Amino acid sequence: MAIDFQDITDTLRKVTLTGRLDLPGTDEISTKFAALSATSNRRVIVDLSGVSFLASIGIRAIITNAKALQQRGGRMVLFVGDNAPVYKTLETTGIDSLIPMFTELSEAEKALNG
Template sequence: MTFQCELTDTNGVRQVSLSGRLDSATSGDFEKHLQTLFESSGARALMDFSSLDYISSAGLRVVLMAAKRAKQAQGRLVLCGLQPHVKDVFEISGFLKILTVADDPVSALSHLNA
């Protein structure tokens, strides 16, 4: 299965929809997609993982880098729709303690607009 990343803008929030497998073979392209995500100060973004089947440590690294860029830009990043097996990877890595995670895109938007 291939990896796909779709970026859309909705009411000032960048939405990143992920599908497929995010691993060492696809994380480089994903990182390139995220280059402009937090260029402006105070940018807000949500990453929707509801169609992501797999994430490796290489994928986790890119998500962590995006979170650091958000913090540096005084922006906000919320993850949502983590499938149980993907959520387990985030849990084991300790990322759930340092990232904001919502159940679905509606909840994620609520976090971003609060």
């Protein structure tokens, strides 16, 4: 599991997750993911387009970090691109009702800027 980030603006960060977000993968990135997500008044796009497998532990990590960010005055959205398996998993679990989910990066950015 790999994690990377890019600060698009002073208040907009894109966190990119790549690989298997299963138990070992989530353990591998959990501390860095929390640190990158838990900043005050920041808007965060989590890019899941490169995630090859998404387990419940990975979903829990996303929700936990989204809630922590929200408590600090920030917002999180998910970008899945054309990753149909991840999109379907998130939609089936109802995550999209908690954290906005987008297939277009420009739409994700627009949602955070609005």
